[in-house]
Amino acid sequence: MANDLILYNSLSRRKEIFKPIQEEDIRLYVCGPTVYDRAHIGNARPVLVFDLLYRLLRNIYGKENVNYVRNFTDVDDKINEKAREKKVKINEITEETIKWFHEDMDQLEALRPTSEPRATNYISQMITMIVELISKAYAYPTEDGHVFFSVEKFDEYGRLSNKDLDELVTGSRIENEESKKNPLDFVLWKPSNSEEPGWDSPWGFGRPGWHIECSAMSRDLLGENFDIHGGGIDLIFPHHENEIAQSVCASKGKNFANFWLHNGYLMLEGEKMSKSLNNFITVKELIENDFSGQAIRYVMLSTHYRQPINWTYKRLREAEKILEKWSSLKTLDDRSNVIPQPVFRALLDDLNSPLAISEIHKMFNSGNLIDANESCTFFGFNLNGSKKKNNVGPQIAGKITHLLEKRKEARIKKDFATADKIRENLLLAGVEIKDNEDKTSWKIKDNFIKEKLENL
Ligand SMILES: [Zn+2]
Numbered sequence: 001m002a003n004d005l006i007l008y009n010s011l012s013r014r015k016e017i018f019k020p021i022q023e024e025d026i027r028l029y030v031c032g033p034t035v036y037d038r039a040h041i042g043n044a045r046p047v048l049v050f051d052l053l054y055r056l057l058r059n060i061y062g063k064e065n066v067n068y069v070r071n072f073t074d075v076d077d078k079i080n081e082k083a084r085e086k087k088v089k090i091n092e093i094t095e096e097t098i099k100w101f102h103e104d105m106d107q108l109e110a111l112r113p114t115s116e117p118r119a120t121n122y123i124s125q126m127i128t129m130i131v132e133l134i135s136k137a138y139a140y141p142t143e144d145g146h147v148f149f150s151v152e153k154f155d156e157y158g159r160l161s162n163k164d165l166d167e168l169v170t171g172s173r174i175e176n177e178e179s180k181k182n183p184l185d186f187v188l189w190k191p192s193n194s195e196e197p198g199w200d201s202p203w204g205f206g207r208p209g210w211h212i213e214c215s216a217m218s219r220d221l222l223g224e225n226f227d228i229h230g231g232g233i234d235l236i237f238p239h240h241e242n243e244i245a246q247s248v249c250a251s252k253g254k255n256f257a258n259f260w261l262h263n264g265y266l267m268l269e270g271e272k273m274s275k276s277l278n279n280f281i282t283v284k285e286l287i288e289n290d291f292s293g294q295a296i297r298y299v300m301l302s303t304h305y306r307q308p309i310n311w312t313y314k315r316l317r318e319a320e321k322i323l324e325k326w327s328s329l330k331t332l333d334d335r336s337n338v339i340p341q342p343v344f345r346a347l348l349d350d351l352n353s354p355l356a357i358s359e360i361h362k363m364f365n366s367g368n369l370i371d372a373n374e375s376c377t378f379f380g381f382n383l384n385g386s387k388k389k390n391n392v393g394p395q396i397a398g399k400i401t402h403l404l405e406k407r408k409e410a411r412i413k414k415d416f417a418t419a420d421k422i423r424e425n426l427l428l429a430g431v432e433i434k435d436n437e438d439k440t441s442w443k444i445k446d447n448f449i450k451e452k453l454e455n456l
Helices: 041-061 077-086 090-107 119-135 165-171 210-222 233-250 283-288 293-301 313-328 341-348 353-365 369-379 393-412 416-428 450-454
Strands: 006-009 014-017 026-030 066-070 139-141 147-149 186-191 206-208 226-232 257-263 266-268 309-311 431-436 439-444
Touching: 006 257, 026 041, 026 210, 041 066, 041 090, 041 226, 041 257, 041 266, 041 283, 041 293, 041 341, 041 369, 066 210, 077 090, 090 283, 119 139, 119 147, 119 186, 119 206, 119 210, 119 233, 147 233, 186 210, 186 233, 206 210, 210 226, 210 233, 226 233, 233 257, 283 293, 283 439, 293 309, 293 313, 293 353, 313 353, 341 353, 353 369, 393 416, 393 439, 393 450, 416 431
Parallel strands: 026 066, 026 226, 226 257, 266 309
Antiparallel strands: 006 014, 139 147, 147 186, 186 206, 431 439
16 A cells, blocks of 8 residues: 555565554564763664654654663673773763763654663563573573573574574684583573672572563563564674574564564774774764764765665765755744655655655755655754754864864874964864863864964
């Protein structure tokens, strides 16, 4: 039918008509962040992709009928490491990071999900699930306090990633626990020492593996069988493959998620984003450098969610200009909550947001401002004015960014005289800069003089 929602299902590897289990209770689960650091733009991509899907589902089935769960992984070795490094308690790290995550995603106009469960509040549900898996012989405890899932027991293992067991063995990084029966077996529970977070369990003091968290939280909040499970493409193997194995085996063959949706990779200026190579940008950094959350949102949604995205400053600056132009065309008329047809039809076809955005351009260009404004409202492009921190416009922001890049180059070459001169000149023009670890942010002061900056 013309008004069917079509989604590409990673499980069948084809587009399918989305048929909800219950129209008045649409259930969506998306894997959320592990909370130990500021969100980078790669973390923002699934948030924005599934925010668009959430908005579309609410529009089709009714606001109160969509249940969207996105978890926080707040128990993980990376968190423990960060706490050790900073000499603070683990929950100080997780609390602070969750607060930051909310702040940053709010800037991007992402709606908050219906529930945002924290893994540490679901330990008993995880233990229950592991007990069930052991009793059905899908999992086994070892002498040293681990529990593993036995992948050979699950015939469909590898279905989502479309690989057989032999391929997976040669292609996977084998973890070093020696007590496993099969190298692909994955951990459900592991022992903790006195410095690590842990809970009492039938297998001793320990903590859950990552994969069981999502299986337990989704079952508790959405049931054994729900509509859509989403996440980044990098989660297909092993994370989602393992979630399926655990959930299907614990639930006597129920389907778990009917649809699996995955967003593509994000590249930064043509290179792989990597924390270890220091090639990454955080959302906060962009906002502090006077880019608007909406421009970030625009760039992210102007690429189809399944395609890889090449993130560049050039695209971000172009997005700022488009949104600025659109704001000047804002009308006060607001009809209803309907999505204008051309945009709606594009989105029904596997969330074709680039096509939908090109339809918005057409509307503005042809003077159809009411439809254009309504489409922008649906997309979360708030044309009511800028929320930017400094609000100096893309040209000035671009100039400052350029000078900061020159300063960075000078510092790398150990030409500190040039680097200091740039800082001084900026300060004289009324731009204060602040170095924070290896990132630099800037702020417009009251004595800012535009002409002075332009002449630098
Ligand atoms: Zn997950």
